[in-house]
Amino acid sequence: MAEDPIKSVLHYAQALKAAQAGHRIAFATAVDWVARLKSAHNAGRLPAERAKLRRMGLxxxxxxxxxxxxxDAANLFFQLVSSRYEHASLILTSNxxxxxxxxVFGDQVVAAAMIDRIVHHADVLTLKGSSYRLKDTGIDTLPSARADNTAQ
Structure with a gap:
């Protein structure tokens, strides 16, 4: 998990390193990946699309x-994560x-199963700091994305 601007630099650097090592890579937002999988599902080619993506190194x-x-979108995203688990690399960024x-996924069980697969064999980076985009704006903070600890 990372925040701007380091987040972008880190995942681009890792993707570049993978590409230089000869791996095929693909980059998109979570929403774009789900749209791609949804389109494949609607066309009856979801298994073929997952197989195609599984051949990507990263x-x-x-x-x-x-x-x-x-x-439905959460289930497709889970399938993407699950299909990569122990087969190929995945870099995720989130705030x-x-x-x-x-x-986000509307289901604690699906989220827990997904997180379990993501963090197993992973290096999880948590970066803290202000958004780079706020620099020189006079705005010090944005609404927090941190978990509400009062609900425990």
């Missing part, structure tokens, strides 16, 4: 959690802690 999924997913992913 998928970069940016902006996980910026927009909540409906149940949300894992504790909030149940809200």
């Amino acid at each position: 998928l970069v999924v940016d902006e996980v959690g910026y927009i909540p997913f409906e149940q 949300l802690p894992f504790a909030r992913w149940g809200d």
Whole structure:
């Protein structure tokens, strides 16, 4: 999990390193990946699309959690993560802690299963700091994306 601007630099650097090592890479936002999978599903070619993506050495999924997913979209995203688990690399970026992913995916069980697959064999980076985009704007903070600890 990372925040701007380091987030972008880190995933681009890792993708470049993978490409230089001869791996095929693909980059898109979480919403774009779901749209691609939904289109494949609607065309009856979801298994073929998942197989095609599995052949990629690295998928970069940016902006996980910026927009909540409906149940069908959450299931497609879970299938993407699950199909990569222990087969190929995945870089995810999010402005949300894992504790909030149940809200994004509309299902705590699906979110927990997805997180389990993501963090197993992973290096999880948590970066803190202000948004680079706020520099020189006079705005010090934005609404927090941190988990509400009062609900425990």
